[in-house]
Amino acid sequence: MKVVYVVPGPMDKEEVKRRGELLQSWANKDTEVDIIAAEEGPASIESMYEEYLSIPATAKIIYDLEKKNYDAAILGCAGDPGLDAMRELTDKMLVLGPGQTSMITGAMLGNKFSVITIEDSMINSSYELAYKAGVLEKLASVVSVNVPVLELRENREKSLKKIIDAGKKAVENDRADSLVLGCMTMGFLDVAEEIEKEVGVPVINPSKIGLKMAEALVGSGLMHSKKAFATPLKLKSGKVNSLDELNVK
Secondary structure (H helix, E strand, O other): EEEEEEEEEOOOOOHHHHHHHHHHHHOOOOOOOEEEOOOOOOOOOEEEEHHHHHHHHHHHHHHHHHHOOOOOEOOOOOOOHHHHHHHOOOOOOEOOOOHHHHHEEEEHHOOOOOEEOOOOOHHHHHHHHHHHOHHHHHEEEEEEEOOOOEEEEEOOHHHHHHHHHHHHHHHHHOOOOEEEEEEEEEEOOHHHHHHHHHHHHOEEEEEHHHHHHHHHHHOOOOOOOOOOOOOOHHHOOOOOOOHHHHHHO
């Protein structure tokens, strides 16, 4: 099985390498995991505007990757920017959003789940994502650690403490019985197990669950529905031969 993780913006090569190695360590022994970062787009995603900025370059990568016989692609942002559009562009390659996948998993593991996000500015979009994922009724709350994405890795222990404190708040005040880490950089801190020990409820790592769900769905022979995510008509009919031709200048 071949799975590719697509970072929707530029990223330091050493961090790309570290994340790739971590993904491969989580994968089944018969799964090959590659990681690719877009060469243009936001340095981090902390607003809806930055989500939208990331979509065009990422879409081109996803479109081209299907031709390289990958079984699944994972969007490298817990906001799932452009997930529906990415799914329109592939006919054989499964595309997963870790945000949607994590929320569905959180809803499945308990009666109510809470999302731990990076900044207060991302709270509203987390509720919107829960609505799109069909699990809004099971979302207890969204709590933020108020640490910018690019600062999360600077002090792992400090970030971990803030995440644990936010998790305890969600469990004690909002009656959450599972937690979702609402940021891929949080996920790649690889702290879910440590948080679970302190908070006492399941903690879903979007970086890991996206991969494991991709393995499960591909292994089950499942693909996102092309009835729901139809190929753009101009591409399907052959009127255009590339994504660039869809953009009239």
